[in-house]
Amino acid sequence: MPMDLYYLPGSAPCRAVLLTARALNLNLNLKLVDMHHSDHLKPEFLKMNPQHTVPTLVDDGFPIAESRAIMAYLVNKYSKGNTLYPEEPKARALVDMRLDFDIGTLYQRFADYFYPQVFYGASADKEKLAKVEDALNLLDTFLEGQKYVAGPNLTLADLSIIAGVSSFEASDIDFKKYANVKRWYETVKATAPGYQEANEKGLDLFKALVDRVLKK
CATH class of the missing domain: 1.20.1050.10 (Glutathione S-transferase Yfyf (Class Pi); Chain A, domain 2)
Known part of the structure; x- marks a missing residue:
């Protein structure tokens, strides 16, 4: 199943995750978060991420916040040993x-x-x-x-x-x-x-x- 990425396209941290996914050839199911209408404050979003921030990645029910943590997770799980995040x-x-x-x-x-x-x-x-x-x-x-x-x-x-x-x-x-x-x-x-x-x-x-x- 593709991973869900809750994001805003203009956000730099969100764009960093998108760059990582492209570099790893991973497909993400993009879910736009409309902060003007407080999507990030809805109970279902707060349950995933109490910080109510984007990006938030959900992989097989496992939610991850913070762009740099998401980026490292993607390499560690789906492309271990990749020079994007070297193991040495x-x-x-x-x-x-x-x-x-x-x-x-x-x-x-x-x-x-x-x-x-x-x-x-x-x-x-x-x-x-x-x-x-x-x-x-x-x-x-x-x-x-x-x-x-x-x-x-x-x-x-x-x-x-x-x-x-x-x-x-x-x-x-x-x-x-x-x-x-x-x-x-x-x-x-x-x-x-x-x-x-x-x-x-x-x-x-x-x-x-x-x-x-x-x-x-």
């Missing part, structure tokens, strides 16, 4: 470090800076922007002499980070001024399986949402 301890630790950097620093700082502007009408905060730029400097440093963020091969870390960094295109953040980040960005766009279908379509929807909200 040091190689996996590097992927895990980059995933933790993404959730705790890079994407988190972007969300802290940009989402209040989009969803709550806040003004741009220069101090928060500086923190985003500091995170991009770190990413640029990690990529020095590296094709991908965790070494020579495409990994889950690249898929998670590019889903978030591509969302920067909807903001005033010029991440392409960082030479290593720009090179890596173009490389992943060209080499991640199904990139256009799994990420760019949702990214276009996110950009359209931002345009509508910020032009009001």
